[in-house]
Amino acid sequence: MSSSHNPEPPSFWDNPQNFFGSVSDNLPQPSSFPSATAVKREARAYSRDIFASWETLHAILDRHENLIRRRWSKKSQDQRKKVLLGAWPKMSLSHRPDYKVIGNETVQERRKGTKYREAYLWPYINIEDLVQGKALLIFLNSRGRYLPEAFSNADLEAAHLGIVSMAISRPFLNEYTMLLHGQTTLHTYGKLLSWSDDDRAFDWMMSGIGKQPGEGLLILEIQKRILDFLVQCCRLLLADLTQESLTDESIPPQPEPEPIVLDPTAWPSLAAMSMEAPYRVPAHLDFQRLRAIIAANFSAAKDHLWALREDPGYFANIARDSSEHRMEVLRDDHGIQHPRLNKPIFWEYVLRHMVTGAYGSVLVWEGLHNQITLLVALKDKYARSIIPMNSLPPEYMNALLLFRYLLDRAIDLQIQELVMIVPSSPSLRSHFVREPQIPNSTKMSCRSKVKKSSLTYLLTLLWDKEQLFLHGLPNIMDDLDTLLRNDATQKSLVSPFVAESISKLAVLAESLRQLNLYQPWSSSMEFDDTASREEFKTFYNNATSRYSKLPEALTDVPLADLGTPSHG
Numbered sequence: 001m002s003s004s005h006n007p008e009p010p011s012f013w014d015n016p017q018n019f020f021g022s023v024s025d026n027l028p029q030p031s032s033f034p035s036a037t038a039v040k041r042e043a044r045a046y047s048r049d050i051f052a053s054w055e056t057l058h059a060i061l062d063r064h065e066n067l068i069r070r071r072w073s074k075k076s077q078d079q080r081k082k083v084l085l086g087a088w089p090k091m092s093l094s095h096r097p098d099y100k101v102i103g104n105e106t107v108q109e110r111r112k113g114t115k116y117r118e119a120y121l122w123p124y125i126n127i128e129d130l131v132q133g134k135a136l137l138i139f140l141n142s143r144g145r146y147l148p149e150a151f152s153n154a155d156l157e158a159a160h161l162g163i164v165s166m167a168i169s170r171p172f173l174n175e176y177t178m179l180l181h182g183q184t185t186l187h188t189y190g191k192l193l194s195w196s197d198d199d200r201a202f203d204w205m206m207s208g209i210g211k212q213p214g215e216g217l218l219i220l221e222i223q224k225r226i227l228d229f230l231v232q233c234c235r236l237l238l239a240d241l242t243q244e245s246l247t248d249e250s251i252p253p254q255p256e257p258e259p260i261v262l263d264p265t266a267w268p269s270l271a272a273m274s275m276e277a278p279y280r281v282p283a284h285l286d287f288q289r290l291r292a293i294i295a296a297n298f299s300a301a302k303d304h305l306w307a308l309r310e311d312p313g314y315f316a317n318i319a320r321d322s323s324e325h326r327m328e329v330l331r332d333d334h335g336i337q338h339p340r341l342n343k344p345i346f347w348e349y350v351l352r353h354m355v356t357g358a359y360g361s362v363l364v365w366e367g368l369h370n371q372i373t374l375l376v377a378l379k380d381k382y383a384r385s386i387i388p389m390n391s392l393p394p395e396y397m398n399a400l401l402l403f404r405y406l407l408d409r410a411i412d413l414q415i416q417e418l419v420m421i422v423p424s425s426p427s428l429r430s431h432f433v434r435e436p437q438i439p440n441s442t443k444m445s446c447r448s449k450v451k452k453s454s455l456t457y458l459l460t461l462l463w464d465k466e467q468l469f470l471h472g473l474p475n476i477m478d479d480l481d482t483l484l485r486n487d488a489t490q491k492s493l494v495s496p497f498v499a500e501s502i503s504k505l506a507v508l509a510e511s512l513r514q515l516n517l518y519q520p521w522s523s524s525m526e527f528d529d530t531a532s533r534e535e536f537k538t539f540y541n542n543a544t545s546r547y548s549k550l551p552e553a554l555t556d557v558p559l560a561d562l563g564t565p566s567h568g
Contacts, residue, residue: 120162178216
């Protein structure tokens with residue numbers, strides 16, 4: 001007599017296909033389950049095409065890069081657009097086209113097969129960005145002078161929105177790792193390692209040095225199309241030369257032209273760094289320029305605190321601005337204002353938050369500045385030890401992890417500030433309504449009461465954790481920057497008080513983006529970070545202990561009794 005029992009769920013290791021079929025439809029599903037033989041065959045074909053195109057591009061640049069630069073620089077934007085469309089027909093028109101199309105399909109439609117695969121896989125291949133300045137020239141130089149392995153992680157990261165939104169699915173092959181980063185030959189690029197044959201294979205995948213085979217195939221697909229495109233751009237720009245002369249070995253290679261760099265004598269521009277980043281070599285972390293931008297914010301935070309202490313007029317203006325950007329100014333569903341608005345207790349909250357916020361800002365930027373200064377020194381110290389297939393020196397890796405931790409804390413604080421000041425800002429408060437306050441709590445919240453504009457849509461993404469993960473903070477801030485530069489109407493809705501807060505978050509987002517592109521090591525930062533999180537938390541608490549005592553100290557100081565801007 002057999003006893004009945006519930007069947008065990010399918011084993012992931014024994015049969016991944018059945019396992020994925022049994023889990024929730026809300027989870028990403030592989031596009032296929034190829035054999036190791038099929039993956040090796042496809043990877044070899046991609047690798048062969050990629051290196052053939054790279055060698056052609058490299059040979060063209062060796063002989064004609066200066067000529068290409070001169071011709072591109074002389075072309076009008078319309079002429080540049082014609083070249084780009086000749087090399088990539090139906091190229092996306094706008095900056096970050098993946099953002100533009102994500103709302104055009106439901107999750108179910110994306111999973112069945114998106115109509116916008118190109119926008120998701122190649123978001124930086126677009127007319128708006130590539131006709132500007134020297135973006136294409138930077139792109140040609142980086143991809144033609146550095147081997148494809150240098151871009152493998154960055155190319156996958158660029159497709160982040162398409163992957164997490166399930167518009168882009170990948171094949172799945174279990175118990176294998178594909179090697180890309182650090183692989184410099186046709187025969188090793190895209191090499192597949194079995195976990196049972198090489199004890200290092202699994203660890204390499206977990207640390208980011210290697211990739212899950214489906215991710216690897218996606219990277220190879222992305223890179224093949226990029227290199228084909230860039231070769232075609234060169235051919236179109238040199239159309240008067242014969243195809244043979246483009247790579248003719250009898251024509252001696254010319255010295256590489258001067259690097260296209262941001263003006264070293266100019267103040268580092270966050271917008272310029274962000275715009276050029278997708279086209280540059282990602283692993284070359286620009287800690288020096290990042291330190292300069294963080295130092296500027298640290299200095300501004302100290303100046304702000306000092307001015308609050310020394311200048312009564314400045315103090316009054318900031319207090320007035322702060323009072324205009326608090327949740328209390330929002331009306332509720334019935335059009336009723338908050339009961340403490342403009343009462344002494346209201347000003348008590350305003351002034352206390354203003355003072356503690358000023359001290360807290362100094363401590364946050366001081367911590368980031370000290371840490372990135374240390375990273376500049378350690379990067380130089382260990383320059384000869386930073387090798388793609390090796391782990392970073394422990395001292396350097398620990399400093400990177402601590403910088404990441406401090407960044408995450410600073411980002412949380414800056415987003416919390418925006419959550420409060422954006423809905424209540426004078427130009428946007430008509431878009432929001434205050435929710436009923438939780439009894440015995442000082443916390444308040446609000447919700448949109450009108451259809452979101454492009455501006456409020458992007459801003460509210462910041463305080464939705466699911467959407468923040470889906471889109472990525474650097475991507476949201478990049479799109480927000482583009483909107484505010486190109487749309488005067490939307491820009492006019494941003495008060496100077498809000499603009500300053502957005503500017504601070506943009507610096508933090510750029511720091512995070514730089515760190516994310518420090519491959520292959522950034523892939524393991526989240527993996528390594530868990531072991532050090534408690535240690536970093538203790539460090540952070542100790543470093544900010546002065547600030548944590550301030551709110552308690554101010555509870556016994558009736559700030560509003562000393563005067564408020566409403567007193568004139």
